[in-house]
Amino acid sequence: APAFGETDKAMVNDDAYFQMYLAQYGYLSPSVRNPSSGHIMDESSWKRAIMEFQSFAGLNTTGELDEETTKVMSLPRCGVRDKVGFGETRA
């Protein structure tokens, strides 16, 4: 069983999880969070969302879901969005 407080590892290796995560915390359009709506996304939006998260979390902004990035995404955290409104740059 994962050490208490960490999101289950199996859950983290699912692409949909990352999309949901980035949408939940303000890096992608909230509509991505609606599992019933198929969501096609262009590569540049996806890359930009990952880079914004990496920048906010103090990681190398590779634009890829590398090991370091997915590790931080699996940390227990606060449910409030990091970005106060989708697409807005931080003050």
Add this chain to the structure above:
Amino acid sequence: KRYALQGSRWRVKNLTYKIAKYPSRLNRAEVDAELAKAFSVWSDYTDLTFTQKRTGQVHIEIRFEKGEHGDGDPFDGPGGTLAHAYFPVYGGDAHFDDAEMWSINSRRGTNLFQVAAHEFGHSLGLSHSDVRSALMAPFYRGYDPAFQLDQDDVQGIQALYGRKTQTDIGGGGASVPSVPRATTQQPSAEDPALCADPNIDTIFNSADGATFIFKGEHYWRLTEDGVAAGYPRLISRAWPGLPGNIDAAFTYKNGKTYFFKGSKYWRYNGQKMDGEYPKEISEGFTGIPDNLDAALVWSGNGKIYFYKGSKFWRFDPAQRPPVKGTYPKPLSNWEGIPDNIDAALQYTNGYTYFFKGGSYWRFNDRTFSVDTDNPAFPRSTAYWWLGC
């Protein structure tokens, strides 16, 4: 890198809160204490006050819930999302995932105090910070027994609600509240050891207005009416590189805090050493002796005064040499202040205070003598400053 303000804040500073639904696996009284402590993280640096109510309308409602709980933002079981809170414009409420293993003062589980202090930052108008060491960073970083707000958090909350204007603990100063103080402005906790032996090594204000007492290896932060809950703590944890049993300390108008012990002194910027220290006192404070009793920046002229035995020195960094004229002079010039004092402080209310044994004196800068008041000075340090 810095804090982020969501854009709304409370227009009042005396806020109320209610724990509408408690966690299923913790003692209610303990939850009350931990959440009060979490609020005090923010009231320590502002004039915000937080009063718990059991019923009726409040500013901030707190609930421990599982899964979907009526706000469209369901919790996800153990791990993942631990809690969320709403900014003032959206009501300020805070919700915690009751599926988490909430813990108190333990490495196991998820620390309730730290997560609650973070969520209450949102309830007050703070967004997430990208400063990794800040409380308002979004990621839970595990139990931290020496928890301290990061400067980034302090700047964020003071950008919203201003700095703390402490009232006089010693009963002086114009800012003494005319009405009885709110009951639970911030949790103060009597410290039996300090009450039993209220002799102190030194007392000083930090650049951001907090007041600290040093004794031996430990320190306490003062609240409006006593010592803050969760103290004493180790000096070496908060001011890395600083030893215990400090002789004297003061914060100068450059925002740096200077500590003196034996023949050495240290300079800190906040709680970070500000260069290579210790240095010799004779090197940085020419004309000032070793093994000091006390030091302060006097409210009367902004110069630095050092006290030792029955003598005192005036140090003016703007002069060459900084100690001019016929110093040292007899301490008896400070009419009514005894020799061999333990500590001295210009408190944030602008008054100058001297401490010796378990007593203290408030100094009247105009008459240049101990203030007259009822009750008269000296007064009990334990009662008036330590909340005993």
